[in-house]
Amino acid sequence: MIDLVSRSTWGARAPSGSYTTLASTRGVKVHYTGGHVDPATLTDHSRCVAAVRGIQRGHMDGNGWIDIGYSMIACPHRKVFVGRGPGHLPAANGPGLNSAHYAVLGLVGTSGVVTPPDGVLHGIRDAIEWLRAKGGAGKEIKGHRDGYSTDCPGDALYAWVQAGAPRPVTTTPPTEEEEVPEVVSLGLSAEATVKPNINHSPWWTEEYRDTAGWHPAGGQSIAPDVDVWADVTTFIALRGFQPGERVEVGLTRHLADGSLVDCAWPTGRLMAVHADVDGCVETNLNGHLKLSATNRGRVTIRHTSANTITLEVASAFKAILHPYA
Incomplete structure (x- = not known):
């Protein structure tokens, strides 16, 4: 079941113009930020909220778009932020490519959080299924680089897309009676x-x-x-x-x-x-x-x-x- 973060909850600015409507799409294109994602987002959801606000600010004030360019945004806590949402034309896929696919961002980048956590992968899948149910998204799951010259969504996330965007393996936590080894940090005593x-x-x-x-x-x-x-x-x-x-x-x-x-x-x-x-x-x-x-x-x-x-x-x-x- 999708854990939605509404626009009002994450403090989205109102769009500066009217959306172009979409009745359906061929599917979804997956994106990453293309920049630094603070590792603190892995443990502090408020950092995820701040990151999404920053992305909207960059898209509206920097790119001159009417709103954040993504349809949905998935964070490491398996929460899915509503961007433009279903039924609305995204702006992130590239000129001439937005009407064919919704745009879903995984909150990973080129430094900091680079490898998508399980929560991001589940969140992207949750967003895709929600867009299929609510926005007429088709079965295609592609990367931003499919059809547009870009490194997005990064090698790790794109490899996952090419593998069919599988749900991460889930495991059952041990009961109190089960004995499992204790594991502590990997680390260095010196450089x-x-x-x-x-x-x-x-x-x-x-x-x-x-x-x-x-x-x-x-x-x-x-x-x-x-x-x-x-x-x-x-x-x-x-x-x-x-x-x-x-x-x-x-x-x-x-x-x-x-x-x-x-x-x-x-x-x-x-x-x-x-x-x-x-x-x-x-x-x-x-x-x-x-x-x-x-x-x-x-x-x-x-x-x-x-x-x-x-x-x-x-x-x-x-x-x-x-x-x-």
Whole structure:
């Protein structure tokens, strides 16, 4: 069931003109912000509200549009903001492309919150289903870059769209009687140098540990006695790249000997991100890892830069284990 945030609730400004009406569309196009999304939005919904207001302000005062350009906006808390809403022509898909698809924004960007959290993915799906029911949206789910020259909605979100925009895997929280390992933060006791990966090998990895406290690179990993699902959201920050240099990051599973089993996100492979103008990379990673005594979870970072790359931050917003069923 969709958790709508009405225009009055998020404090939307009234449109400066009349909407063009739409009876139906071929479907929906998915977007991202194209800028920085504060990681605090992951835990503070008021930051999401402020972000949506800022987007509307930019579209109306900066672009000269009559309103925010998106039909709906999904935030990490699985709440869906009403933008222009169903039955109204959006403005975000590009000239000549707005009448064919509604526009749904996931509150992720090019830095800060880069990998879409499960709440955003569920929210986008909720918005799509609501637009189908209320606005005559067809079955197509496409990215903004489909038909328009843009990087939007970003590599991670676009990979999810290409995979069919699946609902994230849901897990059942453990009961009080069930014994599951306690997991604490992934992190660093000090900044670490990330060595280059020539020909994609070897990989630098940082592992989740199953005892209290921070730990340096190469630390202890989870090795529970029973199969468990680990729901993980992490944040990493690196510096030292040339502007625009490519970096690959992801949540991965490995055997005890270090060999790769698979990548948890996005869609079974590492995610490509690019350094900003200051040579920095900030990104979030979300995923579900099936762990056991032989499968351990790690964050993997891969690059081929000639520069000295420093990992400044590696922290876990959550690392919750559920019995595997």
